[in-house]
């Protein structure tokens with residue numbers, strides 16, 4: 001029997017509808033949530049993601065502004081732009097699209113975003129608060145995965161979650177969020193020896209390693225929930241995840257497809273965080 005598909009497009013749309021209602025309420029109070037999207041350089045994939053983010057904002061009545069800077073922008077110029085956005089009252093969320101050109105230090109740039117506008121949840125203060133379980137903006141991709149599990153009725157407490165990948169924006173926070181919901185969490189990565197001996201123990205397997213079709217049937221326990229965070233191109237330039245879907249389908253109880261699984265949730269949770277940031281300004 002095939003695995004149940006966790007449909008990120010459908011779940012994302014349901015959440016976006018609820019976020020759109022919150023935008024209407026804010027506008028009734030004279031406040032339009034505003035997102036600034038900063039894109040540096042000519043990365044084509046980044047340009048597409050940024051366009052999608054702006055379209056998604058418009059679709060639910062939010063304001064978005066694109067700050068498009070050339071590849072040769074200096075770090076100082078970029079930091080000055082962020083400082084200006086930090087001051088603007090019509091901008092509630094700021095995101096700097098990653099990756100940045102090599103001559104710019106991502107950590108320094110992210111740390112410059114005001115924490116109350118850090119809707120990507122990447123700044124050291126946001127990450128620290130998340131680790132402590134304090135209220136803050138959660139990074140959009142792991143936050144989206146938590147929503148996928150919740151909307152699919154998947155129990156987390158007491159389950160063994162195995163994360164493959166240890167990036168700052170997905171793997172590390174993912175483990176923390178699952179831990180906060182009482183999962184037992186194991187972190188693994190591309191250099192873990194005998195990886196299948198770990199992944200085979202997973203009730204919930206999160207693949208966030210960034211390698212096309214890396215997770216095969218030998219990695220997956222019968223009945224596991226498999227969440228594929230990867231966005232890769234295969235040898236035929238076709239979009240694919242970190243999980244070999246054809247092999248794992250039928251072994252997992254539930255699986256996310258690529259495209260249409262985790263990806264749409266990343267933008268959904270960005271909208272969610274930006275509306276929250278706007279609401280927070282009224283609560284002050």
Ligand SMILES: Nc1nc2c(c(=O)[nH]1)N[C@@H](CN(C=O)c1ccc(C(=O)N[C@@H](CCC(=O)O)C(=O)O)cc1)CN2
Pocket residue numbers: 049095096097098099120140141231239258259260261262263264265266267
């Ligand atoms: N500042 C940030 N930079 C980056 C982030 C991020 O969360 N914040 N994440 C990724 C890219 N990303 C958003 O920026 C992103 C990637 C993929 C998708 C998505 O919807 N994917 C679709 C397929 C899209 C396609 O056809 O190419 C899917 O999986 O269905 C959304 C957002 C790195 N940078």
